Amino acid sequence: MKLILTLLASVVFSTFIHAQTMLKFEKVKSMKTPSYNFGYAASNQDLYAMGGTQGMMEFGSGMQVYDSRTGKWITVKLKDIPYTTTTSLLYLEEYDGLLMLGGSQLVGDAESLMQEARVIDLSNLTIKSLGNFPNAAKKMGLAKQGDFIYYFGGYLSKSRFSPPTYTFSNHFYSFNLKSGALQELANLPMAMSTQGGIYDGNLYLFGGFDDRYLSEIWQFDFETQVWKELKGFKEPVSSYALAQYEHYFILVGDYSSGDQILVYDAKKQEYKTFQSNVRMRNGGAAILNGYLYVYGGQLPYPGKEQLQQTYRISVSELIDEMN
DSSP: OHHHHHHHHHHHHHHHHHHSOEEOOEEEOOOSSOOBSOEEEEOSSEEEEESOEETTTEEBOSEEEEETTTTEEEEEOOTTOOEEESOEEEEEGGGTEEEEEOOEEEETTEEEEOOEEEEEETTTOOEEEEEEOTTOOBTOEEEEETTEEEEEOOEEESOTTSOOOEEEOOOEEEEETTTOOEEEOSOOSSOOEEEEEEETTEEEEEEEESSSEEEEEEEEETTTTEEEEEOOOSSOOOSOEEEEETTEEEEEOOSSOTTEEEEEETTTTEEEEEEESOOOBSOEEEEETTEEEEEOOBOSTTOOOBOOOEEEEEHHHHHHTTO
């Protein structure tokens, strides 16, 4: 009898796995250079991949740009930006520029953490410094609401040549783009590297890593300045790329479950899991012209291959599958 129940449980679990909707991404032009752990963002016309890790732990220089009008990637050199990896990137529409914050830089053989926040003007590729920001870290979360930029979490490590010993951050800051005022907010519920976005006056954080793979979902209410833990994911998720469409947060890939897509509905505070024909971790994802684009990264663990493929799927097709 016990054997029969075990077999039935196995069948039910297998049926659940295969019942997940399969998302079919369309392949488009590949990036110029395979890369992972780059800063990623999208403007109204282009996708961006800033720096990253390439080759045998080599840091990327400059920026790779996908022009949606031509459907091709190009490489852009930036004079005042050193070799960088694990930086965070955010498009600022009102400035037609990219905010670049955190990560590490390589000058000669020396690696150092980047504390300086920079805005890259996309009209002429000039770079403006916003000054040094306290507690900037690698792979931080970045979000924007109105005139305010928020950065949070991330990790520190000795260097790319040292064993992977990490210290995680629980710091949370706001920066007013108009006044230049920087304010420290209530610490994250835990020190971790995570990502998130803002909807309806709340910041949402999803999973991440703090020497463990995390499944928690946290909500920060900007009005009350209080953190609240929401119902989390059934399984941990980390090393994903995050894109936001209205009240939907789309998590692409995972450290080991690389073909996984999680879509979180912030209105209903529930999510759905999909499988896809894309397998990746530590890549990029962004919404552009009605499509979700996914690009670069690595194969999921234990794979080490660096990727340069670019895929897309209609956002409306993806959201239709949620309902």
